[in-house]
Amino acid sequence: MNHETCKKQKILHRIKIIKGHLGAIEKMIDNDTYCVNILMQSLAVQKALKNLDLEIMEEHLGTCVIEQAQNGEKEKLVKELMGIYKYK
Numbered sequence: 672m673n674h675e676t677c678k679k680q681k682i683l684h685r686i687k688i689i690k691g692h693l694g695a696i697e698k699m700i701d702n703d704t705y706c707v708n709i710l711m712q713s714l715a716v717q718k719a720l721k722n723l724d725l726e727i728m729e730e731h732l733g734t735c736v737i738e739q740a741q742n743g744e745k746e747k748l749v750k751e752l753m754g755i756y757k758y759k
């Protein structure tokens with residue numbers, strides 16, 4: 672299995688875990704679970720999403736960004752990264 676395939680599988684695995692946690696939150700709400708417990712689970716999902724974002728960004732910086740810089744697409748590169756930063 673090459674690096675790209677391995678990285679992709681790892682990211683997809685993380686997404687499946689996050690989806691499972693979201694399903695758990697849905698059940699907790701449906702079962703009238705104590706609000707603080709729901710909030711803690713929600714915060715855990717948000718942290719997992721942030722970690723997923725960081726992993727995707729690391730992969731992007733190590734591949735696409737380098738390729739764009741080498742191809743002289745610096746203006747596109749800066750615009751793209753600034754767009755991501757604005758969502759932070």
